[in-house]
Every structure is written in C-alpha cells, then in structure tokens.
Amino acid sequence: xxxxxxxxxxxxxxxxxxxxxxxxxxxxxxxxxxxxxxxxxxxxxxxxxxxxxxxxxxxxxxxxxxxxxxxxxxxxxxxxxxxxxxxxxxxxxxxxxxxxxxxxxxxxxxxxxxxxxxxxxxxxxxxxxxxxxxxxxxxxxxxxxxxxxxxxxxxxxxxxxxxxxxxxxxxxxxxxxxxxxxxxxxxxxxxxxxxxxxxxxxxxxxxxxxxxxxxxxxxxxxxxxxxxxxxxxxxxxxxxxxxxxxxxxxxxxxxxxxxxxxxxxxxxxxxxxxxxxxxxxxxxxxxxxxxxxxxxxxxxxxxxxxxxxxxxxxxxxxxxxxxxxxxxxxxxxxxxxxxxxxxxxxxxxxxxxxxxxxxxxxxxxxxxxxxxxxxxxxxxxxxxxxxxxxxxxxxxxxxxxx
Ligand SMILES: *Cc1c(COP(=O)(O)O)cnc(C)c1O
Numbered sequence: 362x363x364x365x366x367x368x369x370x371x372x373x374x375x376x377x378x379x380x381x382x383x384x385x386x387x388x389x390x391x392x393x394x395x396x397x398x399x400x401x402x403x404x405x406x407x408x409x410x411x412x413x414x415x416x417x418x419x420x421x422x423x424x425x426x427x428x429x430x431x432x433x434x435x436x437x438x439x440x441x442x443x444x445x446x447x448x449x450x451x452x453x454x455x456x457x458x459x460x461x462x463x464x465x466x467x468x469x470x471x472x473x474x475x476x477x478x479x480x481x482x483x484x485x486x487x488x489x490x491x492x493x494x495x496x497x498x499x500x501x502x503x504x505x506x507x508x509x510x511x512x513x514x515x516x517x518x519x520x521x522x523x524x525x526x527x528x529x530x531x532x533x534x535x536x537x538x539x540x541x542x543x544x545x546x547x548x549x550x551x552x553x554x555x556x557x558x559x560x561x562x563x564x565x566x567x568x569x570x571x572x573x574x575x576x577x578x579x580x581x582x583x584x585x586x587x588x589x590x591x592x593x594x595x596x597x598x599x600x601x602x603x604x605x606x607x608x609x610x611x612x613x614x615x616x617x618x619x620x621x622x623x624x625x626x627x628x629x630x631x632x633x634x635x636x637x638x639x640x641x642x643x644x645x646x647x648x649x650x651x652x653x654x655x656x657x658x659x660x661x662x663x664x665x666x667x668x669x670x671x672x673x674x675x676x677x678x679x680x681x682x683x684x685x686x687x688x689x690x691x692x693x694x695x696x697x698x699x700x701x702x703x704x705x706x707x708x709x710x711x712x713x714x715x716x717x718x719x720x721x722x723x724x725x726x727x728x729x730x731x732x733x734x735x736x737x738x739x740x741x742x743x744x745x746x747x748x749x750x751x752x753x754x755x756x757x758x759x760x761x762x763x
Contacts, residue, residue, distance in 0.1 A: 371439055371556060372624040378438045379431030379617065390617065393610045394426035416445075416598075423602070428610035432617045436576075436586050439554075439620075440568050442561035445594040447587050447601045448608045452551060452571020455585025456480050457487070459567050460516065462593070462600035463545045466492030468515040471539075473500040473530070474721040475523025477549055481718065484518075499722035500530035501659075503538075510542050519565070520549040521558065522660065525715045525738060527651040527676050528724045529660025532667065536564030545593065551575070551704075555588070556624055557670030566593050574704030575672060578619040578626055582612050626706065626743065630673030633746035637739070640750055641677050646757055648680035648734060649725045659724065673741030674703050676713070678725065679760075683732045686760045687712055691737065693759030696744055696752040703740030708749055711738045 364377040385391045399419040401407040410420055416430055425433075429448055436446040449455040460483070464470060472484055474497045484495035494513075499505045500523065517539040522529045532548065539546040547567040550560045554575045560568035570576065572584040587597050631654060638652040652675035653664040664671070679687055691699060697710040713736040716729030727734035741749065 365438075371441075374438050375435055375623070376621045378435030378620070379433075381427075381431070381434075384427030384431055391428050391431040391614070393614050394428050395610055396426060397422035423605065423607050425607070425613075426610055428617075429608060429613045432613045432620075433586075435617065435620055436555070436570075436572075437588060439556060440561060440588040441555075441559045442590055443568070443588040443594070444591040445588070445598065447594070447597045447606075448572075448613065449585040449587070449601065449606050450608055451583045452549075452569070452573050452585035453479050453483075454606060455569050455571070455587050456518075456549060457483055458585075458601050458604060458606055459547055459569050459587040459597060460488065460518065461604065462596040463516045463547070463567075464488065464491075464493050465515075467513060468493050469511055469513040470495045470516050470518060471506070471509050471514060471544070472497050472518045473520055473523065474498060474719050475500060475526055475528060475724070476518060476520050477524040477551075478718055480518065480520075480549065497721040500535065501528060501722065501724065503531075503534065505721065506535060507538065510544070514542060514544050516545045516547060518547050518549070520552075522552055522653050523724075525676055525713050525718075525736065526724050527653060527658075527660075529653045529663045531663055532558075532560070532565065533563045536566075540564065540566075552672055552674060553668055553670060554623065554627070554672070556627065557672065558668050561588070561590065563667060566590070567597065572616050573702060575623055575627060576619050577616050578623060578704060578706065579615075580702065580705035580707065582615040584608055584612055584616050624670075627670055627672050629743055630741050631671040633744075633749065634671070634673040634675055634739070634741040636746045637741060637749060637753070638675055638677075641753070644757065646679055646682065646760065647677050648727065649678040651676040651678070651725065672704065673708075674738070675741075676736055676738040678727060679735045679737065681733065682735055682760060684712075684735065687735045687737065689762075690756040690760040693756045694752050695755070696749055697739065703738075705740070706743045708742040708744055709740040711740075712736065713738055 433446040536546040654671040714730035
C-alpha cells in the first residue's frame, strides 16, 4: 500500500508527505537544494521550460526546488480540500499575499474585529493606500456582519479564535454568507492549524497559517502559507510570483522538520493548557479565562462542533490589579519567557490590553487596561504542567508583595 494513502489519518500522512523519489532519492527527508540558477541541457530545453509554469520541476530559484515543493505538498495534504499551497517569508507576508491575490482598488474588504493586529495594520495602511476600503465587523454578531456587505464587497478576512481575546465564531455560517454574496473568504488558521480546523471543508476559500508558530514549532524560523482549492490557488501563486515571494530551502527544511511532530506537540500543549486554564479559573485574582477548549467559555460548543484539536495558546484577565502588579507577576515567572510569537516548545507570557485595538466589538465585557482588568496571554509549551502551575503560583505571590 502507498504510504500516501488518502484513507490514512492526516497525522499519519504528514510523516511521509513530500517524499517523492525524484525529489528525495532514498533519504527520509528532502535534501536542501540551494540554487538560484537551474541549468538547462540545451536551448531547446530552455525554450521548453518556458511553455509550462508548474511547480515540481526546475526552472529558476524563485519557483523553488524540491525542498520547498515537498513542504508545499505536505501542507496541501494537511488541509482537506486544498489543491495547492504557496509559501511566504512570514505569516504576515502570507496574509498580505493572499489579500493581494483577491483585492483591487475600489473593493471593500470585511475584516473580523478580533483579527491579529498586524493584519488590521495592513488593512488600515497598505490596502487603504491602494484604494481598498476595510470595514470591521463583530464576528459574534451576524446582523452586524450582514449589514457591512455592499455590492463592492469582494473578500472577508476571518480568524478563529480571535487574537488575544480568544472568542470563537461560527465560521461555517460566516463563510456561507460570504459565498452567497460573491465574496472570497480567507481565514487566519494559525491557532488550530489545518490539523485542528479543516478550514476549507468548513466553507472558507483560502486557509492561511503562520508556520512560524506550530508547524515550525521550535522558535527558530519564520514562514507563512496559504492553501486553497485550484481556482484560488492559481491566483495565490500568480500573485506570489509577481511579488517575488520566495522562501529559502534551508528554512523550508526547518519547517518540514517540525511537521511530523506537530500533532504530538499540539496534543501535549493543549492538555497542559486546559489543565492550567482550569487551575486559573479557581484563582481569586482572575476574572475571566479566555480559552475556547474550556467548557463554559464563550464559543466552547462551536469548538466542539468544528474543531478536532486546539493548542497551548489562551488568555486570562486579572481583576483588581494595576499594571505594576501585572508586571511583578510576569517578571516573577521563571519557565514562561516574556516575548512575542507562540507555538514553540517553550512557554511564553505576554501582557496585553486590546481595548484600543477593537473598533466594532467588545469581548469579554470588561474595561480593558483600567487597572480593574488587565490581560495576560499564555503560550503553553512542552514543559511539565505541574512545573508551569508552580511557576504561575509564584507569579501570583509576587503580585501580592509590592
Ligand atoms: C504570529 C501570527 C501571525 C504572523 O506570523 P509571522 O510569521 O510572525 O509574520 C499571523 N497570524 C497570527 C494569528 C499570529 O499569531
């Protein structure tokens, strides 16, 4: 039986995905094929090379080599319903590249209000300059969403759960409405990855991931991807070629290395995150735990319905703490590093106050940043959960001792 049998679970398929004899030879992982120039045997071969424009054969470095093609192939297998995947130098570049592929001057873009902040910055900066109007909507309010459509709406940008505040929305419904209105739906699928949320099967047209997070998984590489069925894949690829987006084969090999262990890492960090979220729920210093995997949290039913897995990233809200107390909490942590990004093997903590970012919604119903309510986001890694809980316990103790 072929190891590439589509009946196998995706966890099984990613262990050998991208392995093709002509790319890999007899070794387990695709070699790193560095190269800008690809040499042709003669002029006739050079001419023949121009007539097709497919990946999977040598042409020129910007079209990639077997190292990048193997990763694309593996990510396409990870996303049910995808025809192909395009790689980008970062998750942010993937978001920009995908939006560029579907928008032009005069179009209206609808964007979920709980989107990753740099995506909002892109809409308010680059895309505005380009003549694209962005309207933000509350992803938890269907009437608000519906009312934002007009006959110039060409695309809808979603994310689930929302960055920082972690509320889950009903993607199948939002995506179906977009399709009915003739708009393309794009989703930032970084949190659950294609493994935890099959975005295309749930009605989205383009599934985007910051591979920097879970797929890379080791905090040592930046990359992004966009996967789609054939029609949108063609547009993504053409746009990426025109923008000159290319990733190095060395980076592609690093991301590829993270892929076979991703399911295991996500399973472990989700379990620990859930355990820590439950523990935080009982702390008097905490007013809200924002974690869709936690029963009783907003969107938990949707999570159970639509997702096959979660991850270690969630947030909580401190009550009656000023910023100095929050800083004492975070500074006292030993195992949780202080820093951006997430999805690596080591745990991270990040103070946040999203009040000024949101313009169309509020969730949870708190006054952000007032001292009454301050946010902390945790990215739970692979350390033992009991050690992480002890670390947080020390953080709470430091908060009391001013
Ligand atoms: C980090 C992140 C990105 C951007 O990825 P980079 O590789 O850092 O550019 C996009 N979306 C979400 C939800 C993220 O957390």
